[in-house]
Amino acid sequence: MIRISELPINPEAELSAFRKAVPNAGAIGSFTGIVRDDGETEHLTLSHYPGFTERQIEGFLKEANTRWMLQGVLILHRVGKMTVGEPIVVVAAASAHRRDAFEACDYLMDRLKCDAPFWKQETVGGETRWIEPRAQDRSDLNRWSP
Amino acid sequence: MATILFFGRFSDVSERLNIDLPDRVTDKKSLSDFLSGEIEGFAALAAKPDTRISVNMMVSMNEVAVSNDDEIAYMSALSGG
Numbered sequence: 001m002i003r004i005s006e007l008p009i010n011p012e013a014e015l016s017a018f019r020k021a022v023p024n025a026g027a028i029g030s031f032t033g034i035v036r037d038d039g040e041t042e043h044l045t046l047s048h049y050p051g052f053t054e055r056q057i058e059g060f061l062k063e064a065n066t067r068w069m070l071q072g073v074l075i076l077h078r079v080g081k082m083t084v085g086e087p088i089v090v091v092a093a094a095s096a097h098r099r100d101a102f103e104a105c106d107y108l109m110d111r112l113k114c115d116a117p118f119w120k121q122e123t124v125g126g127e128t129r130w131i132e133p134r135a136q137d138r139s140d141l142n143r144w145s146p
Numbered sequence: 147m148a149t150i151l152f153f154g155r156f157s158d159v160s161e162r163l164n165i166d167l168p169d170r171v172t173d174k175k176s177l178s179d180f181l182s183g184e185i186e187g188f189a190a191l192a193a194k195p196d197t198r199i200s201v202n203m204m205v206s207m208n209e210v211a212v213s214n215d216d217e218i219a220y221m222s223a224l225s226g227g
Contacts (some may be wrong), residue, residue, distance in 0.1 A: 024182070045211035046227075049153055049219060052203045077227055089227050112227035121153035130155055131225045133196075 002057050004048055006080035009087040014076055018092050022072040025094035028090035030074075030108050033089040035082055045121045046079045046088070046127070053117045060111040064093070067107065068100040068103070077118070107144055113137040114136065148214045150181070154187060154222030159187040160223040166214060172212050174199050 001018075010031045019028060035044050056146065061073055074092040089112065093104035112118075120131040150163040160181075171177045179200070182189035191197060198221040201210045212218055 024180045031224055046225075047157070048154065049151065049200075049221070050204075052200060052219065055203060109227075114224070114226055116224065116227045117153070119157075119222065125212060130222075132227060133223050137226055 002052075002054055002061070002075045004030040004053060004077045004079055006078070008082075009076050009089050009090055011134050014090055015092055016048045018072065018074045018094070022094035024096075025071045025101075026096045027101040028094045028096040029098070029103075030091055030092035030126070031086055031105050033109075033118045035068055035084050035086050035088060037084045040124045041084060042123045042126075043081055043083045044088070045081045045123070046077075047119045048077075048079050049117050056115065056117055057084065057112070060108055060115070063107055063111075068095060068104045070095050071105055073104065075106070075112070077116075078111070078113060079118070080122065108143065110137070114130035148212065149217045150177075150220040151217065153219060154225070155191055156220045156222050157189070160185045167212065171212065173209050174201065175190060177212050181220075182224065190196065191198075191222060194222070197221065 008091040015030055057075060064070065070093055073093040074090065078088050090106050091108050093101045093108065095101040114137050119143065120127050122131055147164050148167050150165065152160045168180060171180050178192045182192060198205050200219045201212055201216050
């Protein structure tokens with residue numbers, strides 16, 4: 001399931017519901033991304049291209065399903081304005097065994113960080129600036145290349 | 147009437163446009179040239195190597211025809227999720 005919404009994410013409730021949706025899974029790997037408290041950022045604002053962003057993420061999911069034996073995947077992404085401590089993203093992958101779940105979750109986060117059409121602004125000291133892509137994220141994604 | 151959307155840094159220079167394309171606009175290149183003359187700051191963003199342009203939610207590195215039936219989106223470098 002893929003969901004992009006301005007509504008706050010409750011990771012515990014979402015992961016509990018996901019677990020019930022994959023009763024035969026032997027492993028669930030999950031990741032929750034949170035607005036980091038760096039002592040400066042007042043809030044983040046994320047935007048996306050409705051319809052297009054979901055389509056791109058569906059492509060990541062299809063790719064993950066060709067690489068690992070997955071019983072289900074959950075991708076929840078927040079957009080709009082959010083403050084320190086709020087969840088931005090939850091990714092979970094269910095499989096029969098742990099390695100597939102771990103790796104699929106890791107892979108999907110790398111794709112989201114590099115290739116998902118999201119644009120992020122941070123507000124510091126009342127001033128807002130765009131956040132540029134990071135070389136480290138691209139380097140992380142390259143781990144999955146043959 | 148074509149719909150033109152602007153994401154990321156492009157949203158700093160323009161809001162969504164619903165316009166009748168001039169006859170000289172037939173593809174992505176001529177659309178970008180046209181918008182460069184109409185929108186201050188657009189040309190510099192469009193020239194960046196990480197700019198993506200989609201036509202009806204399809205991104206292609208090749209030239210693509212555009213018409214008044216299309217939704218065209220200009221996207222600056224992705225920040226990631």
